[in-house]
Amino acid sequence: MKVWAVANQKGGVGKTTSSLALAGLLADAGQRVLVVDLDPHGSMTSYFGYDPDKLERSGFDLFLHSGQVPQGLARELLVRTSHGRIMLLPASTALATLERQSPAKSGLGLVMSKALAQLWNDFDHVLIDSPPLLGVLMVNALAASQQLIVPVQTEFLAVKGLERMVNTLTMINRSRRQALPYMIVPTLFDRRSHASLSTLKLLRGRYPEHIWPAYIPVDTRLHEASRAGLVPSQFDPGSRGVIAYRSLLKTLLGRQAGAQPT
Structure with a gap:
């Protein structure tokens, strides 16, 4: 099982869209895919028609056992989505209460790693x-993943968020046995916008070894897919956004294969 985290310390950069677009393409190719919503806002959970304010059980339940995960609990919390090959571990707004606790308290920083270990052969x-x-x-x-994807909106404020994210990753890597590889993905790119063009140039110059060479364009079809509750490739497989994400997935899988020991 391969675990990818999609993260950035700035909101509105396309994290949920990127997660679901990649998940959909993997599922379309016959992969068994799990998407995990760890955002208390529950955007991914809402995407598939579940209400984060009303869920009786969610990923929050994993954190209620002093850093341990009772056997079978992770599987019990999964729900179906609009795609037959994608399951969801939903979020509830109660997740927000965890942020007042120390990541080190009772081993809470490794809860997701322990939960996914129970699902290792399922996805x-x-x-x-x-x-x-x-x-x-x-x-x-970050602790549970083998690859980090960092969507970055192509506007100047997003670059500051990226700097914080890279600093965070440096800190996290000190406690990992192996450094977490990451790929910066320019999103919401508008070739007519001077800000988009300038920011893309800046990102390429500052992070040449980690940036994906292409970009995800602004595409209203991605928003329409969200309203329909369908992953983008189900909604419109020929849209500009899906074509771009298909190229991104090819790059990610290529790097993943290249990183595996021979």
Whole structure:
């Protein structure tokens, strides 16, 4: 099972869209996919028609056992989505209360790793949608993952968020046995916008080894897919956004294969 986290310490950069677009393409290719919503706002959970304010059980339940995960609990919390090959571990707004606790308290930083260990043979890929702030939930996402995807909106304020994210990753890597590889993905790119063009140039110059060479364009079809509750490739497989995400997935899978020991 491969686990990818999608994170940035700035909101509105396309984390949920990126998570679901990649998940949909993997599922379309026959992979068994789990998407994990670790954002208390529950955007991914709402995407599939579940209400984060009303769910009786959610990923929050994983954190209620002093850092341990009772056997079978992770599987019990999963719900179906509009795609037959994608399951969801939903979020509830109660997740926000965890951010007042220390990531080190009772081993809470490794809860997601322990939960996914119970599901290791059930899925081929996991994508974790993280909250836009450093805390116990983001620490869980980064600790559990083998690849980090950092969507960055192509506007100047987003570059500051990226700097914070890279600093956070440097800190997290000190406690990992192996550094977490990451790929910066320019999103919401508008070739007619001077800000988009300038920011893309800046990102390429500042992070040449980690940035994906292409970009995800502004595409209203991605928003329409969200309103329909369908992953983008189900809604419109030929849209500009889906074509771009298909190229991104090819790059990610290529790097993943290249990183595996021979």
